[in-house]
Amino acid sequence: MSQPDHGSARKQRFQERLHVLHDNGLHRKLKEHLPAAFNERWNRRHWIHASLFVTIGALAATIVPGFSNAIDSNLPSSHSTLALPLPPLSLARRGETPGDSWQIQRVERGQTLSDLFEAAGVPATTMQKVLDHPGTREVLTKLRPGAEIAFDLPVNGALRTIRFDRDANHRVELSLQGDKISEKVSERATSTRTVVASGEITSSLYNAARKAGLSPSAIATMTDEIFKYDIDFSKDLQPGDRFSVVMDETWREGERIDTSKILAATFQTGGKTYTGFRFDRAGKSEYFDLNGRSLKKSFIRSPIQFARLSSNYGTRRHPILGTMRTHKGVDYAARTGTPIMAAGDARVQFAGTQRGYGNVVILDHGSGHTTLYGHMSRLGPYRAGQRVTQGQVIGYVGSTGMSTGPHLHYEFRVNGVHRNPLSVTMPPPQPLQGADLAAFRAQTAPAMARIQGMEELIYADAGDSKKPAATQTAAATPAAGGKRG
Template sequence: MSQPDHGHARKQRFQERLHVLHDTALHRKLKQHFPAAFNERWTRRHWIHASLFATIGALAATIVPGFSNSIEQVLPVSQATLALPLPPLPPTHRSEVPGDSWQVLRVEPGQTLSGLFASVGVPATVMHQVLEHPGTREVLTRLRPGAEIAFDLPVDGELRALRFDRDANHRVQLSLQGGKIQEQVLERVTSTRTVVTSGEITSSLYAAARKAGLSPSAIATMTEEIFNYDIDFSREVQRGDRFSVVLDETWREGERIDTSKILAATFTTGGKTYTGFRYEHGGKTEYFDIDGRPLKKSFMRMPVSYTRISSTFGMRKHPVLGTIRGHKGIDYAARTGTPIMAAGDARVQFAGTQRGYGNVVILDHGRGYSTLYGHMSRFGKIKAGQRVSQGTVIGYVGMTGLATGPHLHYEFRVNGQQRNPASVTMPPPEPLKGAALVAFRAQTAPAMARIRGMEEMLYARAGGDKPATAAADKRG
């Protein structure tokens, strides 16, 4: 063999050896990265596991909808959310955002306006600012028990708005913005229905009237405006007495808000039936009997409401002095603070302290008539020389002077001589005549018909005869 051939053969053997070494190194490298099952000879157990996994994969691809397709889809790119701080909401805009922040309060007996504001955390300075708004003080300072007042108080606690009823038909909303008050008046629709009700006294007049559906204001109208001049409710009312009332009910948004307007009423006691009919004429509203005679007399029988007589007119043993002496008036027991009304139109003759009477008021009614009110806890807004109308509150029940308990000592004087207030007679007022009487009968005819229908049904059920009216007795 020649020398070139020998060198070529040696070179070829060297290259083959390099290929073998390269393949061996690559095989070792791959063997480190693959599981042992791929680097060794598979056994029967390996083939069984591989067949089982292949079968499960085929079943999953068949049962799960879209599984095979989703494998081929490109995975979505992951996204990250970054929270950025927002600028604070301007106060002017925040105050305009509506929300349920109204707090509605119902006025309780004895509760003051300042107490209402304080209960919701509104300072007195804001209350005075509200009261300075025109027309607000007159309404808010005269809120009666049961009235509602609403405060719009957002999270920051500052009063945003105030809402109250000015009357039955109007609601006022005051908005407080930037130290200024803006007023909005909302009209509230009301409806009126006329109803008739009746009752029989079994325990007390008040209980029977409430059972019949009369409100406290309606009871006061019946006892103080209609029959107060003819019936002494402290001693003449008894079990079995009956009453019937025709009245207007005012409704608003499904709620009965007023029942004080009595159109007609009857009251049967002591075998007599007294009647009263509401009639408007000459710019005034008064109550008249069935013959058109005004029920309002020159004097009221009782200058206080819902009381009892604790001492009558005449001789008695004085509860403090212990001596037998004449009692020149009638004592009406009542709670301290019960309002005392002027028995008739008069001029205040005296208001001050006088011996055993304590705090006393004397009224001069003219024509020789005068009345005295003793043992008051305090006086009303009156002073000597002032003119007062019948029904004006002149003071409040107390026990000043010689008294063992709260009551009113009431005297009725004629030319300086004490008379029994329960039995003294006064000349009756003049009845309506001519055109006024015709108008009265036309205006009160519907209420009169309903009263008569109710009474006929009541007395038919009772199985008795209807008592004669007081007007019929007077004519007889």
């Protein structure tokens, strides 16, 4: 084929392409750039321009629609997962590497040690092994609510280490290796500071005390130890009653861990102000009023809680013998096994079985005062000659001896003569005397000054008839040997 024929064929093919591009407007643009004598023979420059425009048009027709589809397309609706096998754990990782698998259990009210071990997945046999370690049982069986016990459990689930606080200053770690247990004790530094807290009751004592910064243990000390003989906290309290306490706070690693040690307290209710000051007498801590008389009464009225008075003191028909005779005590109906408390500090005079009393305990409180507790289902751990303190459990309610049902028979005797336990005048506690009284007054003066200063600060602008609710805690001088918190 000759060269002119070849050029004519290319020109014809190009004209066909121009017809294709005519609809999108490129044809007009192309004509503007072509020579006027379009039907004349093209040179090399003409063909380069034409090829360039054709290429641009083709790219635009191809790329732009594809780009639009990429934007509008949704993500894939399904996917597949490829499982990759992991290498097995080494023996050191499974059983010997410490510190990477601790489980911390916080003791809740009502929980037992068995509950804690079970929650951690530790079997009872392992718990028994831990308790058999010297000194461990005494600590773990007396953990209080809020205390923490930690278990180091590797992947295989066998207990490796157990950690707990022996006291506020010492932490114990027991490492189990087969049948061998190794112990590590570390000391934890604590600091103590003395603070003053004051509050006014608006809805409840508990809420007011918590707002004032008192912990539940400090509230219990105030209600169950200091003022329990003088104030009935279930009946006597009214909105507007006020309290103030001076207490020691124990801090460890930035955490307040104890506020139960109340050094002094005042409570205003029913138009009266009650005071209580902590003082050590004969190596034992007690609370005394402002005049140095112990707040702890010599006897509690009822040696059993949550019981119903089922038979009073005096003449009655005996429920078994059917004869009229003097009932020389009072009866409290309660369920079998209910704890019975010592009415006061005493020495155990008798503990055993005695005729119609069944299982009975007789306590000698001194100064001719004795108490008797009869019909027990079982006796407590005390025997004749041992000392007991007020409130300690000496036995449990039962129905032994001449009894028609579970109850406690309680007698009160003065120099061998029976008295009505519900109405007898209790002997007053012995006040502090001599050097003890002088030391007590020297100790209580600063505490009372702190309380008065706090109350003047809080209630200075309060009216006499109605005072606004207010609570505040202020740091006082650090206790001896402690640091400012």
